[in-house]
Amino acid sequence: MQHFRKIIHLDMDAFYASVEQRDNPEFRGKPLAVGYSEERGVVAAASYEARKYGVRSAMASLRARRLCPELIFIPGRMDVYKEVSRRIYEIFHDYTDVIEPLSLDEAFLDVTENKIGEELAVNIAKEIKRRIREELSLVASAGVSYNKFLAKIASDYRKPDGLCTIHPNHAEEFITRLPIESFWGVGPVTAKKMRTLGIYNGYTLRSCSLDMLNRHFGKAGQLYYDFARGIDLRPVETVRIRKSVGCETTLEKDITRKSSVIIELYHVATELVKRLERAGFKGSTLTLKIKFYDFNQITRSITQPKELTELDVILPLAKELLKDVEYETYPIRLIGLSVSHPKEEQPEDKGMWEQLSFEFSDW
CATH class of the missing domain: 3.30.1490.100 (DNA polymerase, Y-family, little finger domain)
Known part of the structure; x- marks a missing residue:
């Protein structure tokens, strides 16, 4: 029998904007951007109400305003976000200490062996989501799978408030249907290049040889080759070397x-x-x-x-x-x-x- 790890990827939904809507009831249900609206301003985070208009983080504030004239801009409160993040990570540590932080609001958790003796990783993900909602009045999305690549893909799959599990037996089928833009490490420029090469999804990516991918994408070719086959041997790193x-x-x-x-x-x-x-x-x-x-x-x-x-x-x-x-x-x-x-x-x-x-x- 092949053995697999149990990996959870937790990602807070519209974190900065959700904290502001939580703390300021008058902003709830309204399109909100954390950032500055002046000419050179940039959107740091956007609520889901704003995202419906196409507003995204890192977007120029003037463009965001054109897309959504009713957009509310408020300055960020990093000290508050850091404190909320600290409390989120305290919840994570109640289940495992094998945690790889990616940002204030995102992390991988390895729960293969966990503090509560729970066999099903999906149950731990549900419990963490419930506690974040009840204790912090915020919403998180979770992805569960046997490696970091698939857990990350799973957490993005049903946002917001998502919970998706990709079982080892179903990984190949899931990856086959996955649009190339959804692959980890494939940005807009790489996706465009892939499409010109006839690579549109996991199925067409898997049909490419390693030699072909290395020729066109250099060192990343091996990564794409492995991802198309559901392979990702990177562990959840509890200590990350600053690079x-x-x-x-x-x-x-x-x-x-x-x-x-x-x-x-x-x-x-x-x-x-x-x-x-x-x-x-x-x-x-x-x-x-x-x-x-x-x-x-x-x-x-x-x-x-x-x-x-x-x-x-x-x-x-x-x-x-x-x-x-x-x-x-x-x-x-x-x-x-x-x-x-x-x-x-x-x-x-x-x-x-x-x-x-x-x-x-x-x-």
Whole structure:
């Protein structure tokens, strides 16, 4: 008999916006955005009432307002969201300590062995959802499966307030019907490329050879190949090594003059050095992120043999990366820099995880 792990992916529904609607009854049932409505503002989170109009997080506030003229904007309260998140994770820890946080409102839980001795992972997911609703007056969606990829897909499947289980016996059938856009790691650009190659869903992805996927998608080819077959050996990591430190700034006005761009790049690099020092982080790869006036985005990276911690090293490298960016005819809206590839993350360690096996009878 093949043995599988029991993985739950928990994701709070419209977290920031739901907290605001919970705490402010006058906002309930109304389209709400957490963020700022001014010209350069961005939506941090949108309620489900706002999402019906097409409003999404990371959308420019002006566009969101055009889509939904009645949209209510309120500033975020990060201290409140962090406190609510702390209480959510306390609930998680009542069932397992094998928890991988992804954000304030999202996590993987491995409940193969759990604190209450419950055989069915779906029952634990139901119990966590119930407690979040009763104790915090918030709604979560949960996905249950035998690996992280499928648990994540399952939690997105019936949002909001969803609960979906993908049993090992039904995984292949489920993946076959899954649109390519729903695969973890497939964004709009990759989805478009896949469609030009005749890849539309899990069925057509599974028909692709590993060699073909590696040719077109590089290292991600192996990931897509495995996902199409329901394979994901990554464990739920209770301790996550920080893999990057970065910062970015959205400019008050789009800029095209070289002198203005260099000044803004200097400010971002200076802030990055401060954050690296606070975090005690040392990495060898510098990445430049540029978002243009039309929200198209590019990144450029360079890796050095030495650690990147000082401004007089980072700034010249950032300027070098900027040389390849055409911004005189495409005004810049946002500039970001990050340092990654920490010394602790040795390339030879990758792929060394072994998925432990435990037997269970059902889900």
